[in-house]
Amino acid sequence: MNYATQMEAARKGIITREMETVARKEMVDPAKLRELIAEGRVVIPANKNHASLDPCGIGQGLRTKINVNLGVSRDCCNIGMELEKARLAIELKADAIMDLSCYGRTEEFRRRLIEMSPAAVGTVPVYDAVGFYGKELKEISAEEFLGVVEKHAQDGVDFMTIHAGINRETAARFKKNPRLTNIVSRGGSLLFAWMELNGRENPFYEYFDELLEICRKYDVTISLGDACRPGSVKDATDASQIQELIVLGELTKRAWEKDVQVMIEGPGHMPLNEIIPNMLLEKKLCHGAPFYVLGPLVTDVAPGYDHITSAIGGAIAAASGADFLCYVTPAEHLRLPTLEDMKEGIIASRIAAHAADIAKGVPGARQWDDKMSEARRNLDWQKMFELALDPEKARRYRAESQPESEDTCTMCGKMCAVRNMNRVLSGAGPDG
Amino acid sequence: MNYATQMEAARKGIITREMETVARKEMVDPAKLRELIAEGRVVIPANKNHASLDPCGIGQGLRTKINVNLGVSRDCCNIGMELEKARLAIELKADAIMDLSCYGRTEEFRRRLIEMSPAAVGTVPVYDAVGFYGKELKEISAEEFLGVVEKHAQDGVDFMTIHAGINRETAARFKKNPRLTNIVSRGGSLLFAWMELNGRENPFYEYFDELLEICRKYDVTISLGDACRPGSVKDATDASQIQELIVLGELTKRAWEKDVQVMIEGPGHMPLNEIIPNMLLEKKLCHGAPFYVLGPLVTDVAPGYDHITSAIGGAIAAASGADFLCYVTPAEHLRLPTLEDMKEGIIASRIAAHAADIAKGVPGARQWDDKMSEARRNLDWQKMFELALDPEKARRYRAESQPESEDTCTMCGKMCAVRNMNRVLSGAGPDG
CATH class of the missing domain: 3.20.20.540 (Radical SAM ThiC family, central domain)
Known part of the structure; x- marks a missing residue:
């Protein structure tokens, strides 16, 4: 190994195994990452x-x-x-x-x-x-x-x-x-x-x-x-x-x-x-x-x-x-x-x-939210639980309070805006 | 009563009983408050x-x-x-x-x-x-x-x-x-x-x-x-x-x-x-x-x-x-x-x-924090509890975990920075 630290490697133009791993996880270009480490803007x-x-990795442009x-x-x-x-x-x-x-x-x-x-x-x-x-x-x-x-x-x-x-x-x-x-x-x-x-x-x-x-x-x-x-x-x-x-x-x-x-x-x-x-x-x-x-x-x-x-x-x-x-x-x-x-x-x-x-537009960050909101629009509760930051708490909360209509929750019941909009936009009445 | 709404009163130059109450609670000038209501920037x-x-009151300059x-x-x-x-x-x-x-x-x-x-x-x-x-x-x-x-x-x-x-x-x-x-x-x-x-x-x-x-x-x-x-x-x-x-x-x-x-x-x-x-x-x-x-x-x-x-x-x-x-x-x-x-x-x-x-510098807001931090510096736990947003939870948390030294908490024990600083600044050693 012809370097002492990740920073020295980066400065010598070497992309280490650690840099490759970090670049892959963060969806960033390894060469760009190496540059940021050489400049001290990112550490591993x-x-x-x-x-x-x-x-x-910790620093500029990363999660x-x-x-x-x-x-x-x-x-x-x-x-x-x-x-x-x-x-x-x-x-x-x-x-x-x-x-x-x-x-x-x-x-x-x-x-x-x-x-x-x-x-x-x-x-x-x-x-x-x-x-x-x-x-x-x-x-x-x-x-x-x-x-x-x-x-x-x-x-x-x-x-x-x-x-x-x-x-x-x-x-x-x-x-x-x-x-x-x-x-x-x-x-x-x-x-x-x-x-x-x-x-x-x-x-x-x-x-x-x-x-x-x-x-x-x-x-x-x-x-x-x-x-x-x-x-x-x-x-x-x-x-x-x-x-x-x-x-x-x-x-x-x-x-x-x-x-x-x-x-x-x-x-x-x-x-x-x-x-x-x-x-x-x-x-x-x-x-x-x-x-x-x-x-x-x-x-x-x-x-x-x-x-x-x-x-x-x-x-x-x-x-x-x-x-x-x-x-x-x-x-x-x-x-x-x-x-x-x-x-x-x-x-x-x-x-x-x-x-x-x-x-700050970190690669991949908002996609998680978009998937969750798609599941919400579809009233797909299983998908919502899977995507939740804490699936256990989300499941438990909903389970503790069973709504009249299975697809909604007790917050709004049949007045659920998501449900009504899905029905109205598909040509049906607001309440089925 | 020669006005229909607080806004009408304000526009007619009248400081209502409601405006007086709000001005007192918010520590603001009633005349200034009346002006903001007349302009629609504050509602009561x-x-x-x-x-x-x-x-x-709700709006500009208020809590x-x-x-x-x-x-x-x-x-x-x-x-x-x-x-x-x-x-x-x-x-x-x-x-x-x-x-x-x-x-x-x-x-x-x-x-x-x-x-x-x-x-x-x-x-x-x-x-x-x-x-x-x-x-x-x-x-x-x-x-x-x-x-x-x-x-x-x-x-x-x-x-x-x-x-x-x-x-x-x-x-x-x-x-x-x-x-x-x-x-x-x-x-x-x-x-x-x-x-x-x-x-x-x-x-x-x-x-x-x-x-x-x-x-x-x-x-x-x-x-x-x-x-x-x-x-x-x-x-x-x-x-x-x-x-x-x-x-x-x-x-x-x-x-x-x-x-x-x-x-x-x-x-x-x-x-x-x-x-x-x-x-x-x-x-x-x-x-x-x-x-x-x-x-x-x-x-x-x-x-x-x-x-x-x-x-x-x-x-x-x-x-x-x-x-x-x-x-x-x-x-x-x-x-x-x-x-x-x-x-x-x-x-x-x-x-x-x-x-x-x-x-945003609302009158009186930071004083609350300053009092709390003064109590913290003095390791005055009773005062901290009284000033806490939720005194019950603060008391309960501390009570659940008794520290070795009564004036500290179990987070740092005798290594408590506040305690050490008070001792060192008063000329004593860090640990008593």
């Missing part, structure tokens, strides 16, 4: 050690992808349960799974997840660092942080969130411009704390070149974390957020010099009218790198329904530049999600992603 | 016979309102159950209730609903016509259709959907430009059928002046129905839809000549990227009249989740011109909603409306 997170991977978070933690350290969540995520067509494990047998879980997952697997090494070394955060050295990255890379992790943008400069900007909700990124807050406690530069920023060597070696895609993603609509698009984005744009260029693939992580809580400008900002400041957003959540007041607040923001974001949506469940801001919450979150994210794909 | 649906009404549908039908003809739905709607802060009754003791239900409802009550008289006269649709005369309108007006209905835009011209345009899902508006399909069966002009269009006399007499706000609202994303923004909108704009001017208040009803299923242009089209073609939308649903493929597909579309619509959102429940396209479905639908609509209100 594909660690050389992730044998079970079914490669998936919007969704990510599911899970992992073992102090409050939920059952490996079997987390693997069950992973199976559900794959069954419900998640494109990627982030293992946010931070406590317990994280290594065992990570390896088993990678072994079974055709979806790309991501991690946040800083979460794992405290447990891995059994030390206080303050005591972990820069070399040790990089050691965790290398460990995850060896295990086959396809992409890693690296909060390298919260450097001294960004931290100073944050202190100078107070926010309502400070830093709400878990990894970001840990690195900020580490810097404050040690009076030193962010290790991922200081040793970014060393980090790039590891990522290049295994072809790990860096997902540049946004420590300063707004935690409230009030904090959106503020000095800290944009300062960090500028730094992430600079780091993106440095990664690309080493042929390392990069995504940028983004907000967060954000008023609806600020989403489109933020997509432009990311694409400009980060030179077209794929944008991976958490939400955006368009209001702060709906705990229990943040799968909906984020579906609204995510759909708008993806229609105007975001390429990858991190799912948000109804449990956000309240507790770890259950399997049922996960399902709700995945479906809501898939709706947002698909709505965006229709809007 | 307030039938003179609706004694229990707490008046509510986005939401409507809940219910009513007795062949498949659900229990008056008690429908009144219970009305109570739930009011408890969950619906701004208006549409009684879509079409079978059984519709008159009794309508009267009881109006008697108990502080929210504005709307109806679709054409639904009631068949049952009221006990005749086949074809046999109902134009005079009889108007008779139902007068009956509803006497009973105190505040606004009525009148499908006057599906006239011969619009029907011809529809036949000339085939659609995937034809006409999916229930009332629209009935009027189209009536016209086809009788070979006559739409009675509401032909006798629009007579209709206006009734509406003027009781101050019924006309909600001009969109028979050609798209029933699939493919049919959105097509010739039929826009043709009808042009006619609705002409009818709006005729209504305003008689001081009759008007809203315009809108889509429907619609790709996300077509929503903003459609809001502009309505505001231009209908001269700034308030826009009342059903959805828009941004994809056809998610039966069981159309409260989410419509929350996405509704938020974008309301942020860019729509003034009034009709709720959509998870039961849409499948069956009549249960009480639980209704709640889901109302909450989703309220999220969409509030997200839009933040975006």
